[in-house]
Amino acid sequence: YAHVELELIEGAYGSGIEVVSEVSEDIIDKNYQANILNSLMRYRHKGILTGSQLTDVKIVLRYARAHKKHTSGADFYEASKRAVRCALNFADNVLLEPYYDFEIELPFEALNRLTFDLNNMGAETNIGVEGDIAIVTGSAPVICLSDYMDELKSYTKGCARMYLADVNYRPCHNTEEVVRSLDYRQSFDVHNTSDSVICEGGASKVIDYMSAIDRYGFYEKESTEDVARLVKSTFIGTIGTDEIDEIMSKTGGQNKGRDVRKVKKTVLPVATSGSSKKVYKAKEKYLVVDGYNVIHAFADLKELMEVSLDAARGALLDKMSNYRGYVGHPVMVVFDAYRVKGGTEHVETYNGNVLVVYTKEAQTADHFIERFARVHAADYDITVVTSDGLEQSMVRGYGCTIISSREFEKLVGSASIL
Missing domain, CATH: 3.30.230 (Ribosomal Protein S5; domain 2)
Structure with a gap:
């Protein structure tokens, strides 16, 4: 606490x-x-x-x-x-980047080219003139000045000198570009x-x-x-x-500093008529699979995805249809469609036994699965298949069982052999 x-x-x-x-x-x-x-x-x-x-x-x-x-x-x-x-x-x-303090000496006739380049770098400059030599001091991003000496020598025909001093951090000159990249x-x-x-x-x-x-x-x-x-x-x-x-x-004691996790209950009390005793009934199991997370984890599906994403999805659904027949309880596969412009959430059935969900635009599979777990954890014994650490933490908080995608690959392989 x-x-x-x-x-x-x-x-x-x-x-x-x-x-x-x-x-x-x-x-x-x-x-x-x-x-x-x-x-x-x-x-x-x-x-x-x-x-x-x-x-x-x-x-x-x-x-x-x-x-x-x-x-x-x-x-x-x-x-x-x-x-x-x-x-x-x-x-x-505010995103910061390293800046050099600099001093550049060059022929006066090349000053216009230098000031143009420094302005494009977002540099702060002071200009002085001694005869036919211009002296420019200021500061500019390290990434812009690191390779500039070669260009400076080129357009001044070797008649320029540049001195670089202390590195300090200032606001980035192209924040949006850096954040996006x-x-x-x-x-x-x-x-x-x-x-x-x-x-x-x-x-x-x-x-x-x-x-x-x-x-x-x-x-x-x-x-x-x-x-x-x-x-x-x-x-x-x-x-x-x-x-x-x-x-x-x-829970039987104080916090001793250990990582103690509450054991998930898999039964619900059901009152019966004519008796004061309680009969316990197991909650129905429900398997929820993070589709693309599993595709990236299964070696054969990942290889197939490099050829065709649709083929990889179809192969995963074939595996899940077979696995559904083996485990005998509902299976739902959720595919991330948050980057599909104008996409709407829709649900379909594959081979009559696997529920397939495509999330809507701006909604990730993580968000859909977290919402499903929050709403239905009290009614079902939910197992979520994903290797996403944040998603695991979220659904575990609702009492769900977690299986990593790589562990699931072994389980599916064993079921296929049987």
């Missing part, structure tokens, strides 16, 4: 990471505060634009709390890094997530940062400005201490 609320403040270029606490020791013990500050300093936080290292920011601890029995140092380490990630989603993020997707970065983990009804549950703030916000809304300043960086990752005591008493 750990609860951390932070505020991020923009720092000066080159200032690095600064961490301070503005929480009274009456609210949380100084040892816990030191734990939080150390966690914030030693973790290499990633930005949300490209996954690059976070820098030039002041992190202020605004509030924190712990549980007398159920808090360990590792809890604050996890909560702190999630809080930073959450705050970044509400900040105006790197294609970093923070939702896939399971080691740097902004989601909260809460306890509800005795089980862990992963919720996104927006839901966490809406659901567990603590700051009083004194003014619009205060709300923007404080709520933008709030991370709430837990429930109240009373409910924790209740959950721990039900």
Whole structure:
């Protein structure tokens, strides 16, 4: 159990990471505060634009709390890094790149060409003239100046000199192009997530940062400005201490620092007439397969996909149809169609025994499967096949069984042999 609320403040270029606490020791013990500050300093936080290292920011601890029995140092380490990630989603993020300080000497007649090139680089320049020699000083992106000397010598016929000095970081001159080329997707970065983990009804549950703030916000809304300043960086990752005591008493003890997972129940109580006893009935099994994730994991399907994606899909569905006959319970295969412009969610049946779902535009298979698990976990014993770490964490929180795509390949192979 750990609860951390932070505020991020923009720092000066080159200032690095600064961490301070503005929480009274009456609210949380100084040892816990030191734990939080150390966690914030030693973790290499990633930005949300490209996954690059976070820098030039002041992190202020605004509030924190712990549980007398159920808090360990590792809890604050996890909560702190999630809080930073959450705050970044509400900040105006700036991508930085390295800049050189430079000094260039060249013939005056070549000055127009140089200034044109430097303007295209987004350089800051100062120009001086000594006789027929122009002296240009300033700063420009390292990536632009690294190979520029050859070009400079070419159009000045070797009559130029360039000096490069200290490297410092400044706003990127082509942010959109860099972000697009790197294609970093923070939702896939399971080691740097902004989601909260809460306890509800005795089980862990992963919720996104927006839901966490809406659901567990603590700051009083004194003014619009205060709300923007404080709520933008709030991370709430837990429930109240009373409910924790209740959950721990039900599960037979205190948190000893081990990774304890609740065993999923596979039976439901059903009342019977004429008797005070309860009869337990097993929940119906349901297999949900992340289609493209499995195609990429199965060696034969991955090879076939390089020739034809349609053929790979058909081959997977053939395997699932055969596997459905072997296991004897419903099988659903979900294909990602979020990049299909104008696509709508639709469902069809393959060979009369496999349910096939194509997601709508802007919806991933992950989102569909997570929603299905959330809605139907109480009614079915759901097993999800995927190797996506984030998706596994989400559906496991609803009590689903997880099988990796590679493990599933072995299971399907065994069923084919039988």
